[in-house]
Amino acid sequence: MSKLRDALDVGQFVVTGEVAPPHGTDLGAMLASVDRIAPYCHAINVTDNQGATLHLSSLAASRAVLEAGSEPIFQQTCRDRNRLALQSDLLAAWTLGLENVLIVTGDDPRGGDHPKAKGVFDLDSTQLLEVARGLNEGVDMNGAPLDGGCDFLLGAAAFPEAEPSDIQLERALQKIEAGARFFQTQAVMDVDVFAERAAVLREAGAKVIAGVLLLKSARVIRFINERLAGLMVPEHLAKRITESPNPLEEAVELATEQVVALRDVVDGVHIMPLGADEALVSIVEGAGLA
Amino acid sequence: MIITKPRDFSRIIANLEGIGAKRVFLMGCGQCATVAKTGGEPELEAMAAQLRDAGYEVTGWAVGEVACHLGGTKLETRKRVGDIAAADAVLVLSCGAGVQTVADSVDRPVFPGLESVFLGNVIRAGVFEERCQTCGDCVLDLTAGICPVTTCPKGLLNGPCGGMWDGMCEVLTDRECAHVRIRRRLAEQGRVAAKVVPPKDFSAKLKPGSLSLREERRRDARKRHDVTQGGRS
Structure with missing residues (x-):
């Protein structure tokens, strides 16, 4: 009964948002955020120890989102669990009513708050997609039949604008082959370049939900350019925000323009407001999606 | 080759103090640790000087051909039996495999003098990179x-x-x-x-991990024997 699946199936333009579980056990702030953005989203990603920093598990937090009446996308990284734990958590997710799963590699522990941790990576994201597809077919990764299987909507991450683009696309196509039905992408910087590459993935049968990041301040742009390798904000966008008398408003306007431009070329947008939930609401309303 | 790097000297001193050792015998390795410039003759001489400066007596030192070779290391330690007997501890400047081989060869407490870091390629003299995990x-x-x-x-x-x-x-x-x-x-x-x-x-x-070519040879011989016998019957 995944609403996300239904919406993607009928070709509706979807909106997904994102919340982070707490560093602790108080779910209050996360659920308040869910309350604010859920009316504007088809589903909400629940991150899994994002940035390799400790948070309450995505499994429990996803269930909490579901109980709060919204639809979660359970994120699972390959960083913290071996193949037994990954399969076991996926089976658990299904019994907890979690139908959407986003499978990603996960950031390396040396960039997080537990840099002495062992990065597990027993499976990589492509292999885990294959395993999850197997669970959907009623077998574990050894091919042994399960006593009750799953029917997940499986998603993966992609970075269409990264160079070398041929290698990047080859890699994303490999994920489709492994079982990915939708992609949630890294933040779009150039809509034209993005659209051209997303078209290849859509032709291969996957739905593409484009990442839209709220570049809300000079600090955020600096952080992205310096700390998050893999996301480089081009000069003209950085200038537009930093030279604006009201960077947050300008960022909302930029994101809204991106969403409008993306409407005709992809299957949805994944809005990352970096804590500014009100901005997500403004973007969705501004783009005429509410 | 196995890449090693010097162990924090304060940890070495703490190990020696832990058993009240005053006299130390040093062992190196003529193979990897010599190439890595961590456990060859110059490094043993430097370690001996450092220990003497710290108030220890160095009863002697030896660089065997390959520290991790049990037969060779036993032979080497037998040659130096007097100097080792005069020591309270043996400090080994080799990888962990060599340290354990020495520990199996002498009756004195043995301590590691290096940290073993990886199986390395020699990119050029003194420059090593890890390319294989022996998986x-x-x-x-x-x-x-x-x-x-x-x-x-x-x-x-x-x-x-x-x-x-x-x-x-x-x-x-x-x-x-x-x-x-x-x-x-x-x-x-x-x-x-x-x-x-x-x-x-x-x-x-x-x-x-373990691998015995002798056992494999014996198994192969048994298999050949069984086949021949089977052919006759």
Whole structure:
């Protein structure tokens, strides 16, 4: 009964948002955020120890989102669990009513708050997609039949604008082959370049939900350019925000323009407001999606 | 070769103080630790001087041919039996394998003088890089002779991951992404990348590893014998 699946199936333009579980056990702030953005989203990603920093598990937090009446996308990284734990958590997710799963590699522990941790990576994201597809077919990764299987909507991450683009696309196509039905992408910087590459993935049968990041301040742009390798904000966008008398408003306007431009070329947008939930609401309303 | 680096001197002193040792015998290794410039003759002389400065007596030192070779190390320690008997402890400047071999060869407490860091390629004199994890399940046939298990910081068999930018690694930002290199070399050689490299067999590298060519020879001989006997009956 995944609403996300239904919406993607009928070709509706979807909106997904994102919340982070707490560093602790108080779910209050996360659920308040869910309350604010859920009316504007088809589903909400629940991150899994994002940035390799400790948070309450995505499994429990996803269930909490579901109980709060919204639809979660359970994120699972390959960083913290071996193949037994990954399969076991996926089976658990299904019994907890979690139908959407986003499978990603996960950031390396040396960039997080537990840099002495062992990065597990027993499976990589492509292999885990294959395993999850197997669970959907009623077998574990050894091919042994399960006593009750799953029917997940499986998603993966992609970075269409990264160079070398041929290698990047080859890699994303490999994920489709492994079982990915939708992609949630890294933040779009150039809509034209993005659209051209997303078209290849859509032709291969996957739905593409484009990442839209709220570049809300000079600090955020600096952080992205310096700390998050893999996301480089081009000069003209950085200038537009930093030279604006009201960077947050300008960022909302930029994101809204991106969403409008993306409407005709992809299957949805994944809005990352970096804590500014009100901005997500403004973007969705501004783009005429509410 | 096994790459080693000096162990924090304060830890060595703490180890010696822990058993109240005052006299120390030093052992090095003529193989890897000599090439790594951590456990050859010059390094043993330097360690001896450092220990004397710290108030210890050095009863002698020896650099055997290969510290991890049990027969050779036993022979070497027998040659120096008097100096070792005069010591309260033996400090070994070799990899952990050599330290354990010495520990099996002498009756004195043995301490590590180095940290063992990786199985390394010698890029040029004094420059070493890790290229192989000795995983027992080689994928170099699929990956154009570039090991992703070792050279991708996450050890991903399928990549690049989402952090690759401009062909560079997101974890070690001054390096090219291993998976970009793999795919490029495969393409240059007209080879097709594997659709999905399957999960690794970690049982191929269960601890502790052991291999006996003698036992294998015996098994083969038995098999040949059985076949011959079977043919006759």
